[in-house]
Amino acid sequence: MRFFVILLCGWLAGVAWAAPSSVAILQYHHIGHDTPRVTSVTAAELEAHFAWLQDQQFTVLSLADVQQRLAAGESLPAYTAAITIDDGWRNVYHEGLPVFKKYRYPFTIFVNPKLMREAPQQYMNWEQLKELQQYGAHIANHSNSHWHMTWRQDAETESEWRQRVEADILSAQQEIDEQLGPQPRHFAYPYGEYNEQLEQLLAEHGFLAFAQHSGPWTAYTTPTAIPRFPASAQYANLATLSTKLKSLGLPVISSTPASMVVAHGMVTPSFSVELANTDDFNPRQMNCFAGSSVLQPQWDGNRFTVQLEQPIPVGRSRVNCTVPSRSEPGRFYWYSQPFVRPNAQGTWPD
Ligand SMILES: [Zn+2]
Known part of the structure; x- marks a missing residue:
């Protein structure tokens, strides 16, 4: 009888120990050999990551799917990941396309429409983004200008700052929606930098916002400070990246x-x-x-x-x-x- 009680207590404690559903978001920038190493993976490294996800039987979901399933209180598969690529560099199209075609994983590219216009030789154009949509790409907002969003200009008041960054974010979204049809309101902070006021502004406009500190995304995560795991340069090494991809999120209140x-x-x-x-x-x-x-x-x-x-x-x-x-x-x-x-x-x- 006593043995049974101990077993029962263990079982009850086991139930209480369930970890929250945790989604590791990979964050990339450049794909290439001749780009700044600190923000680059080679196409071979990218493919090794995708092959590892497949080999480890990860479920790879779009950000919108994760958003919807966490909001519905669903539990996600034990190993779930999402893939994001910031800035929309042209090398993502040229170097990444064969990998995207081969694996067909969903992924999100965060773009800066103003920079796409100003430096068309460096960034993907809308046609290339539309082509990548056929192979799993979702296109989202990385601001128009890629400013340090929390910086104030000289003598700028808080309300002037707010109007300036609000216009920058909303005009970028308007152009994305005009080019591609209405897209989910997902925003990646340039340089991963944010403050309380910026979070509030994005929340008011219904955005989820993604940062660059590391950790998995769970139902406990603040929707305007969603962490991602940088996967470029020294972080591309699967010996350490694999631990991060399998990590769990704390139940943060x-x-x-x-x-x-x-x-x-x-x-x-x-x-x-x-x-x-x-x-x-x-x-x-x-x-x-x-x-x-x-x-x-x-x-x-x-x-x-x-x-x-x-x-x-x-x-x-x-x-x-x-x-x-x-x-x-x-x-x-x-x-x-x-x-x-x-x-x-x-x-x-x-
Ligand atoms: Zn960026």
Whole structure:
């Protein structure tokens, strides 16, 4: 009898340990040999990634499908991924087409219509984008101008800033919809940079918005701060990328700070995350990686706080926290906190 009770308790605990459905979004830019390596994969690397997804029996969904299925409360296959490509470089058409044709996975290209007009030799045109639509492409919004969207121009008030970026985002969407018919409102932040006001603006206009800090997308994810895993350059290596593609998302209820952009003087920021539960992992096993240092978070109930010890650089950086899952041995929960620290003038490099 006692053995049975222990078994029953284990089974009940097992039910409580279910991880949230988690979708890893790959993020690419250039496909080529002669493009900046830091934002490039070769066609062979791209094909190796697609072959690996197929080999590992991943379900690859469009962003709109994931959006709809998470909103409906559906549970997704254990290994689910989505594919995104930023900027719409012309090499994506020339180098990627054979790979897209071979695998027929859905993928999203985030484009900047104004840049397409201004530098037609560098970017795909609408005809090429339409051709890629036949092989799985969805076309979405990366702003018109590819500005650092959170920057204010000289003497610009908050309402002037808001009008400027709102017009930039909506005019890009209007041109995409005119060229291709109405498309889902999906926006990728240029450089992955956003603040609370920009999130609010995109939410008001019904956009989902995708960033560049890493981690999977779950029903808990803020719809205007959806993480993606960069898959270019050193991140293209499947030895490490495979762990990310199989990672799980924490059940995050709230987090601070509200904006990734911190004050110039904030050289060692902290961040705090409240979870719905910690059922599926041992909180003491969570490690956070900030530059070269490994930090242990401080826990208070279901909330953890990480205080950085080493100064963060001017520009973008991020802290990644991981902890092994109990219910799915070999898989890790993955959470990323992005930061941008401006220079004394309030800007930072690309
Ligand atoms: Zn971009």
